[in-house]
Amino acid sequence: MDKVQNITRRGALIGALVSTAAIVSASAVTAAGTSSPISTLFPEWLALREGSGDENFARYLDLQERITGSTPAGARELAMQFVVETDDGDSDFRDAFFARVRQLAMEG
Structure with a gap:
């Protein structure tokens, strides 16, 4: 994948992460006292x-x-997933991961 495509993919993912973070934060329900x-x-x-x-x-x-x-369950956990998915920024994200993030962004 060339550099321009990589930058475009990362930009698209960041946009989806921001949208998803707002949706997830607004709809997250976690039982009190559980992680x-x-x-x-x-x-x-x-x-x-x-x-x-x-x-x-x-x-x-x-x-x-x-x-x-x-x-x-919220924006912080979505950020944790992104860190894990990219091996803390050492790798690119998988298409399947982006599809999941996009799906979360489009729900609700």
């Missing part, structure tokens, strides 16, 4: 990011899929 999977798993994902070894990498990938596959 969503994203908020609970994100710190562990961050810690594993610095580790090494096959077992560590397998757990890292498992957490990545669980985090990006969950429904965010």
Whole structure:
């Protein structure tokens, strides 16, 4: 993918994230005293990011899929998903992730 396409994709995702954040924040309902999977798993994902070894990498990938596959309960969790999806900015996001974000933005 060339640089212009990459910039365009990132711009489109940022627009979708902003729209989705407003929708998700307005409609998020989380039971009092409970944490969503994203908020609970994100710190562990961050810690594993610095580790090494096959077992560590397998757990890292498992957490990545669980985090990006969950429904965010607010703008902060959507931002956490974006960080996880892009390996903290080291990678591009997948088309499937953008499709999910776009779907969230169009709901409601």
